[in-house]
Every structure is written in structure tokens, then in C-alpha cells.
Amino acid sequence: MNEELPKILLAEDDNDMRRFLVKALQNAGFEVVSYDNGLSAYQRLREEPFELLLTDIVMPEMDGIELARRASELDPDIKIMFITGFAAVALNADSAAPKHAKVLSKPVHLRDLVNEVQKLLAA
Numbered sequence: 001m002n003e004e005l006p007k008i009l010l011a012e013d014d015n016d017m018r019r020f021l022v023k024a025l026q027n028a029g030f031e032v033v034s035y036d037n038g039l040s041a042y043q044r045l046r047e048e049p050f051e052l053l054l055t056d057i058v059m060p061e062m063d064g065i066e067l068a069r070r071a072s073e074l075d076p077d078i079k080i081m082f083i084t085g086f087a088a089v090a091l092n093a094d095s096a097a098p099k100h101a102k103v104l105s106k107p108v109h110l111r112d113l114v115n116e117v118q119k120l121l122a123a
Helices: 015-027 038-047 064-074 087-091 110-122
Strands: 007-011 031-035 052-055 079-084 102-105
Touching: 007 015, 007 038, 015 031, 015 110, 031 038, 038 052, 038 064, 052 064, 052 110, 064 079, 079 110, 102 110
Parallel strands: 007 031, 007 052, 052 079, 079 102
Antiparallel strands: none
């Protein structure tokens, strides 16, 4: 039985939001690695596997949709969740966002976020 904690890669350019999310997820028993931009997050993804990519959509250097698309190319099994104030963007059928991605709208309640993450990882 593998006792390792599920690893989550978080990409969020808002520092307060990022700290808030990291703390909530760690408290819920996840291992979290966080970055403030998509490019750094992507570089980390190339080095090691993560169970879940949790990403903002609007970020400098590489947006969350591009990050998610590349993450899925690297690892077709990675679970993807967007947290965004622009849910309509992610859900737009024309967007390049991976179709199986889950979208949570900001402001997000921590309990909801943790529940969604747990459900996604259990799926």
C-alpha cells in the first residue's frame, strides 16, 4: 500500500490566494508544491509526476489553459482543476483547456475546494 500523500502542483500568481490554498490543502493532508507562474510550474511537472494540477487561468508567462494542455501532454492521467474568476473562459468550448478539467470559480470556499480536490483524486 502506497502511503505517500497525493501530490498537488499549484500555480497561482496571487500571493495571498496561493498561501491560502497551500495551507488549506496541506491541512487536508495533501503534499503541495506551488509556483506563482505557469512556466515554473510546467518546468517542475517535467521533473516529477503530480496527481493533480491546480491552476489559476490568468497568469503571467504561461496561462493556466496552456499549462493544463502541456501537463496533459506530459501525463495523460494527471487530474486538472482550474480556480478562476473567469470561469466562462475555461468553459468556453473553443478554448484549448483539457475537456476533463474541473473549474472552480473564485471566490472559492476552502471547504468546497478541498471537497472537490478529494473527489477528483478519488475518481
